[in-house]
Amino acid sequence: MQVIARPISRDELPADTANLARFLIGKLVLRALPDALAVARIVETEAYLADDAACHAFRGPTPRNRAMFGPPGHAYVYRAYGVCWMLNVTNAAVGVGEAVLIRAAEPLSGLDAMQRHRGDVPTRDLLRGPGRLAGALAIDRSHDGADLCARGALWLGADGGASGIIGSGDIGTSTRIGITRDAHLPLRFYLKGSRFLSGPAALNGQGKPRSGSGHSAPVMFDGDVKGKGRAHDRKADRENPLDR
DNA sequence: ACATAGATTCTCT
DNA sequence: GAGAATCTATGTG
Numbered sequence: 001m002q003v004i005a006r007p008i009s010r011d012e013l014p015a016d017t018a019n020l021a022r023f024l025i026g027k028l029v030l031r032a033l034p035d036a037l038a039v040a041r042i043v044e045t046e047a048y049l050a051d052d053a054a055c056h057a058f059r060g061p062t063p064r065n066r067a068m069f070g071p072p073g074h075a076y077v078y079r080a081y082g083v084c085w086m087l088n089v090t091n092a093a094v095g096v097g098e099a100v101l102i103r104a105a106e107p108l109s110g111l112d113a114m115q116r117h118r119g120d121v122p123t124r125d126l127l128r129g130p131g132r133l134a135g136a137l138a139i140d141r142s143h144d145g146a147d148l149c150a151r152g153a154l155w156l157g158a159d160g161g162a163s164g165i166i167g168s169g170d171i172g173t174s175t176r177i178g179i180t181r182d183a184h185l186p187l188r189f190y191l192k193g194s195r196f197l198s199g200p201a202a203l204n205g206q207g208k209p210r211s212g213s214g215h216s217a218p219v220m221f222d223g224d225v226k227g228k229g230r231a232h233d234r235k236a237d238r239e240n241p242l243d244r
Numbered sequence: 245a246c247a248t249a250g251a252t253t254c255t256c257t
Numbered sequence: 258g259a260g261a262a263t264c265t266a267t268g269t270g
Contacts (some may be wrong), residue, residue: 036254046251054251056266064265082254082263088251101251131252 003109005030005157010073010149017091017098020072021047021189023090026166028157029105031137034163038110038128038137038217039157040127044175044198048088050076050096053181057097065146068097077144085140089148089156103130103177106196126234129198130160166191174203180181 005028014020024045029036048055056065056078068090076088076099095166107114114126114136127133134140140152148156176188177199190197190204197204209212213229 048251056251061265062266078251079264081250083254083261083263084252086251103251129253135253176251180250 021045036113037111039103047187054179073149075146085134183188
């Protein structure tokens with residue numbers, strides 16, 4: 001599959017970290033592997049803020065979280081539960097520790113390479129969950145601090161088409177997954193109707209399955225990136241996406 | 245120095 | 258649904 005992507009420049013990133021988490025829904029994460037360029041569309045993110053007790057930076061800088069205190073648009077990669085790697089996008093001014101966790105994505109290109117890292121799992125599960133995502137893209141400690149705003153081993157991209165037609169109405173909000181402190185904050189964002197979301201259905205906007213259809217909403221933006229493009233190129237709908 | 249909790253996932257049962 | 262695997266930072270002795 002052909003995917004046309006351009007890097008996202010640092011000054012495009014919303015300064016507010018919750019807004020950045022929304023902004024990244026529909027954007028691309030690209031990973032240059034030895035044998036392939038892996039591309040995936042981000043469908044689920046969480047924001048972690050400086051005054052948020054669930055944020056690793058809450059108690060100040062440590063060797064592990066130091067990347068979060070650097071400039072925006074870099075990777076903060078850490079090991080969770082001694083098992084999985086987590087990919088975050090740093091944000092906020094230098095000296096302020098905030099970041100957006102990339103929780104799930106829809107695989108678009110380089111699926112063979114991702115399968116090689118993850119074993120023989122269904123395509124739907126390749127990148128569904130932050131640890132799986134890092135595994136499929138072979139992300140580890142070596143990427144901690146990497147610049148995500150330029151083509152390299154790991155970077156963020158936008159394609160002219162599909163990501164541009166995601167409006168604020170297509171993005172759901174919920175509480176974050178797997179945390180205990182400040183767990184009530186609505187800082188998780190997801191692409192409504194995507195099949196590639198992690199977490200319980202109740203957090204993904206699916207009420208309890210009702211009588212009747214009970215079937216998944218139409219999947220948006222899966223399949224070929226090219227040819228879905230251009231509805232409107234307006235980037236105006238990203239102003240003030242957060243309604244609070 | 246040691247114990248513990250945690251932004252998780254896989255493998256059983 | 259429960260347990261294991263296993264790294265990092267923090268709080269306590």
